Amino acid sequence: MTLRFFIPKDTTALALGADKTAVAIHEAIESGSLDAQVVRNGSRGMFWLEPLVEVEVNGKRFAFGPVLSPDVASVMDSIAIEDDLGLCDHPLFLGETNNIPYFAQQQRLTFKRSGLGDPLCLDTYQALGGFSGLRNALSISAQAIVDEIKNSGLRGRGGAAFPAGIKWQTVLDTSSEQKYIVCNADEGDSGTFADRLLMESDPYQLIEGMVIAGLAVGATQGYIYLRSEYPVAHKILNRAIAKSEEADFLGDSICGTDRRFNLEVRLGAGAYICGEETSLLESLEGKRGMVRAKPPLPAIEGLFGKPTVVNNVLTLGAVSAVLEQGSDHYKNFGMGRSRGTLAVQLAGNVKRGGLIELAFGVTLREVVEKFGAGTHSGRPIKAIQVGGPLGAFLPESQWDTPLDYETFSAIKAMIGHGGVVVFDDTADMAAQARFAMEFCVVESCGKCTPCRIGSTRGVEVIDRITKNHDQDNNVILLHELCDTMEMGSLCAMGGMTPFPVRSALTHFEEDFGINSRRDH
Amino acid sequence: MLDNKKPLEQLIESYRTVPGGLLPLLHEVKATYGYVPDYCVKPIAVALNLSVAEVNGVISFYHDFNTQPVGKNVVQICRAEACQSMGSRDVEDHAKHVLGIDYGETTKDGMVTLEPVYCLGNCACSPSVRINDDIHARVDQSRFEELINDLQKTVTVTAGAGS
Numbered sequence: 183m184t185l186r187f188f189i190p191k192d193t194t195a196l197a198l199g200a201d202k203t204a205v206a207i208h209e210a211i212e213s214g215s216l217d218a219q220v221v222r223n224g225s226r227g228m229f230w231l232e233p234l235v236e237v238e239v240n241g242k243r244f245a246f247g248p249v250l251s252p253d254v255a256s257v258m259d260s261i262a263i264e265d266d267l268g269l270c271d272h273p274l275f276l277g278e279t280n281n282i283p284y285f286a287q288q289q290r291l292t293f294k295r296s297g298l299g300d301p302l303c304l305d306t307y308q309a310l311g312g313f314s315g316l317r318n319a320l321s322i323s324a325q326a327i328v329d330e331i332k333n334s335g336l337r338g339r340g341g342a343a344f345p346a347g348i349k350w351q352t353v354l355d356t357s358s359e360q361k362y363i364v365c366n367a368d369e370g371d372s373g374t375f376a377d378r379l380l381m382e383s384d385p386y387q388l389i390e391g392m393v394i395a396g397l398a399v400g401a402t403q404g405y406i407y408l409r410s411e412y413p414v415a416h417k418i419l420n421r422a423i424a425k426s427e428e429a430d431f432l433g434d435s436i437c438g439t440d441r442r443f444n445l446e447v448r449l450g451a452g453a454y455i456c457g458e459e460t461s462l463l464e465s466l467e468g469k470r471g472m473v474r475a476k477p478p479l480p481a482i483e484g485l486f487g488k489p490t491v492v493n494n495v496l497t498l499g500a501v502s503a504v505l506e507q508g509s510d511h512y513k514n515f516g517m518g519r520s521r522g523t524l525a526v527q528l529a530g531n532v533k534r535g536g537l538i539e540l541a542f543g544v545t546l547r548e549v550v551e552k553f554g555a556g557t558h559s560g561r562p563i564k565a566i567q568v569g570g571p572l573g574a575f576l577p578e579s580q581w582d583t584p585l586d587y588e589t590f591s592a593i594k595a596m597i598g599h600g601g602v603v604v605f606d607d608t609a610d611m612a613a614q615a616r617f618a619m620e621f622c623v624v625e626s627c628g629k630c631t632p633c634r635i636g637s638t639r640g641v642e643v644i645d646r647i648t649k650n651h652d653q654d655n656n657v658i659l660l661h662e663l664c665d666t667m668e669m670g671s672l673c674a675m676g677g678m679t680p681f682p683v684r685s686a687l688t689h690f691e692e693d694f695g696i697n698s699r700r701d702h
Numbered sequence: 703m704l705d706n707k708k709p710l711e712q713l714i715e716s717y718r719t720v721p722g723g724l725l726p727l728l729h730e731v732k733a734t735y736g737y738v739p740d741y742c743v744k745p746i747a748v749a750l751n752l753s754v755a756e757v758n759g760v761i762s763f764y765h766d767f768n769t770q771p772v773g774k775n776v777v778q779i780c781r782a783e784a785c786q787s788m789g790s791r792d793v794e795d796h797a798k799h800v801l802g803i804d805y806g807e808t809t810k811d812g813m814v815t816l817e818p819v820y821c822l823g824n825c826a827c828s829p830s831v832r833i834n835d836d837i838h839a840r841v842d843q844s845r846f847e848e849l850i851n852d853l854q855k856t857v858t859v860t861a862g863a864g865s
Binding site: 193194196197198229230232369370371372373374375377378410411412413414448449450451452453454465466467468469470471486527528529530531532535536558567571601603604605606609614617621624625627 | 726750756764765766767782784785821824826828830835836837838839
C-alpha cells in the first residue's frame with residue numbers, strides 16, 4: 183500500500199519551515215525504504231497548524247501539525263505502527279483533515295480545491311472539477327455568460343463590492359477592436375492573504391476565471407498585476423500560465439476552439455496605491471501609479487484607453503465556481519445583497535489564524551471566538567480592524583455585526599477585502615491612529631491635496647492631541663481634517679484613511695490621553 | 703560576475719516595443735545590477751520615446767526601484783497592522799539596534815540593507831520578515847538575531863567552498 187504525504191508549499195508554510203520538514207520526510211522515506219510518495223500541495227489555509235503534514239491511507243487523509251523537521255521521526259514512527267491511523271495518539275495528530283472543526287465548519291466554494299493537491303498539476307485540477315466552468319462558457323453566448331454572473335449576485339471582492347455582472351455588461355456593450363481583462367492581484371491590505379493563497383494553491387482557477395471573463399466581454403489579452411511582495415505566487419503563476427498554454431487552456435485555440443486568450447503576469451513595484459484600479463492601470467501602462475478621475479470608467483476607457491474589466495483575484499476565482507456549478511447555486515449562499523461567500527482572513531494577534539470561507543452574514547464575534555479561539559497572547563481582545571489599513575477599529579460593542587457589505591457601511595466600517603486583524607489589550611489605539619495617517623503619507627500617490635497634505639497634518643494633529651497641547655481644539659481640528667479628506671479625495675486612500683483614525687478616537691479616547699486629562 | 707550581466711542595450715531592446723514595458727524593464731535592470739543606476743535613465747528614455755523626467759518620475763514613485771546599490775542581503779521588516787499587533791514595533795527597534803543602521807541604510811560590511819515593507823501576506827503568523835526572496839514567520843527579537851547570524855554563516859561557508 184502506497185502512502186501519500188502532503189506537505190504545503192505556500193508562503194506561510196514555507197515561512198514556518200515546510201521545506202525542512204519535506205527534506206526530513208524524504209530522508210525518512212528513503213532510510214526506511216517506505217512505499218510512499220510526497221506531494222507538495224497548496225495550503226488548506228489553517229495557518230496556525232502549518233507546516234500541516236497530511237498522510238493519505240486508503241483514500242482518507244489524516245493530518246499532523248505543526249510538524250517541524252525535528253518532529254518528523256516520531257510522526258513517521260506513529261504512522262508505521264498504527265494499523266488504523268484514526269487511533270493514532272501522537273501529540274501532533276489532528277485526525278482526518280476534513281473533520282478538523284475549523285475546516286469542517288466552512289463553506290468552501292472559491293477555496294474548495296485549495297490544499298488538496300499539487301497546485302501546478304493540471305490533471306488534479308481537472309479531476310476536481312477544474313475547467314468545466316470554462317467548457318460551459320465555451321458552449322454559451324457572451325451575453326449568456328454575463329447573465330450568469332449577474333444572476334449569481336457576485337460583487338467585486340477587492341473591497342468596493344461593485345456588481346461584477348454590471349461591470350462586464352458595460353465592457354461587453356462597448357465596442358472596440360481591443361479589450362482587456364486585468365486581474366488586480368496587488369493585495370496590499372494588511373491582514374489579507376486570500377489572493378495569495380488562491381494564486382499559490384489553485385492558480386488554474388484564477389486563469390480559468392480570466393479566460394471566461396475574456397469570452398464574456400470579447401477580450402483576448404489579460405494581465406495579472408501582482409505585487410512584488412509575493413515572490414512565491416509569482417513563480418507559481420508563471421509556471422501555471424506556461425502549462426496552461428501547452429495544454430490549450432490559454433493561447434490561440436482555447437480547448438481546441440478558435441477562441442483565443444493570452445495572459446501575462448506583470449509585477450508591481452511596492453506601491454500600495456496601485457491596488458486602486460485606476461492607479462493600477464496607470465502602472466500597467468508603465469507610468470507612475472497616479473489615480474485617475476472617474477469618469478471615464480475603466481470599463482469604457484481602461485488600459486491603454488480600451489474597455490477593460492478590472493477584477494480582484496477572488497472575484498475572478500469565484501467566476502470559475504459560478505460557471506461550474508451555476509449561478510443559482512452560488513447565490514443561495516449569503517444574506518441581503520451580499521451573495522455567495524466571503525473569504526475571511528483571520529490575522530494579527532489571534533490563536534488560530536487562517537483562511538475562513540463562509541457565507542456572508544456570520545458575525546465578527548463568531549469568527550474571532552469560534553474560529554480564532556481568542557488572542558495569541560492569551561490577553562483580552564481590545565479592538566478588531568476589518569478591511570485593511572483603511573478599515574475601522576471596532577470595539578467589542580460592534581462585534582455582533584454580521585459580515586455583510588451594507589450592514590458594515592451602516593456603522594461607518596467596511597468589509598473591504600475581508601481582512602480581520604485582532605489586537606489585544608496592550609495595543610495603543612492612538613498609536614494605531616497615528617500609523618494610519620503615517621501610512622497614508624508614505625503611500626499617497628500625491629494627486630490630490632487632502633490625501634497628500636492632509637495625512638501629514640493628520641500625524642501632527644494626533645501628536646498634539648496625545649501630548650495634550652490644546653487638546654479640545656485639536657480634536658475638533660482632527661475631525662475637520664477627516665471631513666476634508668473623506669469628501670475631498672479622489673479615491674479611497676485619502677477618503678477612508680479617516681475611518682481607522684475616527685474609530686480609534688471615538689471608541690478608545692483614553693488612549694489619546696483624553697479621559698485622563700478630564701479627570702484632573 | 704560582470705560578464706554574466708546582459709548589456710543594458712540588450713535589456714532595453716527586449717522591452718522597447720512591449721506595451722507598458724517600462725516597469726518590467728526597470729525590474730530587469732534592478733535584477734541585473736541590484737539597483738537602477740542613473741546612467742540607465744537616458745538610454746531608457748530615448749529607446750521608449752519618453753522624457754528623462756518621465757523615466758525618473760516612474761523610478762522615484764515606486765519603493766522597489768532603489769537608485770543606489772544595496773547590501774548583499776536585503777532584509778525587510780513588515781510594518782503593517784497585523785504584524786504590529788504581534789509586536790513588530792519591538793522587532794523593528796531591535797533590528798535597527800543589532801544592525802546599527804536605520805531603514806534605507808546598509809551595514810558597514812555591506813552584508814545587510816534594512817527596509818520597511820507594508821505587508822507580506824503572511825498575516826496569520828506575524829511578525830513577518832523577508833530576507834531576499836525568503837519570507838519568515840513569527841519573527842521575534844531572538845529569531846531575528848538567528849536569521850541574521852545565519853546570513854553570516856552562509857557567507858563563511860560560501861567563502862570556504864570557493865577557496
